[in-house]
Amino acid sequence: MSLAQNEFVSRAEAVRARLEGAVLQALSHHGEPSVSDLADVFRKDAQRSPSQVAEALCPGPLSPIGFAALVMRELLAPEDAVLEGTISEARVITGNARAAGLLRVTAPLVVLGDLEVAGVLEDCGPDSTVVVVGRCTAWGLQTSGNFLVLGDLVVRDAIQGIYNDDSLVVAGDLTTRFLDENDHDVTCYGETHTEQHLENGRPGEEAASLASTFLRPELWNLDLGEIHHNALFKRIHEGEPVFTDTLQPQQVREPDEPTAEELEGLDIAGIAAQASKNARARDVVYAQRKTGEVWLMRPSSLPLHIFDGKQFLGQGTPPELDVKQRASERVTFWRKRGDLFIEIERFGAVVQFHAGLNNGSMRTFRFAFETSDAAAQEVRRLEARYEGDFLRVTTVVPGRGPLEREFAKYGGPKNEYTSAIVDGTTLLTRDDERQDFDDEASALSALEDWIAEKRQAGFDLKILEWKPFGLLGRR
Incomplete structure (x- = not known):
């Protein structure tokens, strides 16, 4: 089956003269259809398949490939096809196409009739371009490439646009239950019928909040400001429910900064004045009315100051710490909202209190007690103090990601950094160490040995973060 230059160009001129209405508008979304663009395809060969x-014509704007599809439909005998799995090579289906299950498109796919997918349809821009001259139906559609439908597009559950490089263009009507344009160009020249529609450029936090009214709770996260699209389409593929039975009250993320209720009765201006001549009342990042505790921090300029209700921590000379010993116990907390953390370490009768901001600044306070029991009681007191406002965590910050500890060594010819996470029952480090254990408790014990070893080598805790940014985040 081949296309001859003279016949193809002649038919293209006839088709171009007849184009009008929504089909012409859709074909012109990336520029007006041009016969010369199609003639250029045959510049080297008089016949092409x-x-x-x-x-x-792909990858590229939709106008030439969409125009070529209309010409091919008039020249080629229709032949239906069954599609499976992944389309990894350019294909032109001259009739209707059907797929029973997931259809992943990583190369140009042109269907001159209807395309029916009894499952999720996923394309992969920019390598993929999908053109359907007739009607396109699917259970779900994830599109990151150029996708053109000259008939109607009917998607049972959800459409997600990914990236802002390419377009989803529909000449007919677009019908789906949930349309999330995200930052993708989605244009319909017919009528759009949706129950839920998040338009192009919607902020992530706003999208997650709106999604809380109609998507099941495991498919959105207010803290991250995300809709879990991969989980959403996995459930669609597996035939599991993704929508709530009825619309739910909209959930709104609590603000990171302290609320008016939390600040009530606290002399923030007076506390800030005691902290530093550079401190201001608006630098408050945490406040606890019941204890009078206030944290003051201005990212990149003001170091963290903690007023415990009576005095500022760290006023005196900190006690010495024997870095040769392993920590007797460790307690890690993460703020339920915002990105503040606390890590408490006890070394016999000495307590180290680290506090700071995810992937940001941190300050360490150290306190000595007469006995190990007295130090352990102080750890229990601190646990009770922050319970409720903070979550106790071990290896993962719930809903956010793995907990990574980064250590730094500033002495020597150059600064050195290293980090570690516990992933299930495995200890991973930035030094390319990987140790597998029978259970998580054993992996956490190995983490303590690793920390002790690094401290003996002159490293100190630099930062905690829930979203690894270094080598560990890419493994």
Whole structure:
């Protein structure tokens, strides 16, 4: 099956003269259809196969490949096809196409009839371009590439646009239960019928909040400001429910900064004045009315100051710490909202209190007690103090990601950094160490040995973060 230059160009001129209405608008979304663009495909060869025509015009704007599809429909005999799995090479289906289950498109796919997918349809821009001359139906559609439907697009559950490089263009009507344009160009020249529609450019936090009214709770996260699209389409593929039975009250993320209720009765201006001449009342990042505790921090300029209700921590000379010993116990807390953390370490009769901001600044306070029992009681007191406002964590910050500890060594010819996480029952470090254990408790014990070893080598805790940014985050 081949296309001859003279016949193809002649038919293209006839088709171009008849184009009008929504089909012409859709084809013109990336520029007006041009016969010369199609003639250029045959510049080197007088005859080309349909797939060669598709390859020559893709990737690129939708106008030429969409125009070529209309011309091919008039020249080629219709032949239906069954599609499976992944389309990894350019294909032109001259009739209708059906897929029973997931259909992943990583190369140009042109369907001159209807496309029916009994499952999720996923394309992969920019390598993929999908053109459907007829009607396109699916259970779900994830599109990151150029996708053109000259008939109606009907998606049972959800459409997600990914990236802002390419477009989803529909000449007919677009119908789906949930349309999330995200930052993708989605244009319909017919009528759009949706129950839920998040438009292009919607902020992530706003999207998650709106999604809380109609998507099941495991599919959105207010703290991250995310809709879990991969989980959403996995459930669609597996035939599991993704929508709530009825609309739910909209959930709104609590503000990171202290609320008016939390600040009530606290002399923030007076506390700030005691902290530093640079401290201001608006630098408050945490406040606890019942104890009078206030944290003051201005990222990148003001170090963390903690007023415990009576005095500022760290006023005296900190006690010495024997870095040769392993910590007797460790307690880690993460703020329920915002990105503040606390890590408490006890070394016999000495307590170290680290407090700071995720992937940001941190300050360490150290306190000595007469006995190990007295130090352990102080750890229990601190646990009770922050319970409720903070979550106790071990290896993962719930809903956010793995907990990574980064250590730094500033002495020597150059600064050195290293970090570690516990992933299930495995200890991973930035020094390419990987140790597998029978259970998580054993992995956490190995983490303590690793920390002790680094401290003996001159490293100190630099930062805690829930979203690893270094080598560990890419493993």
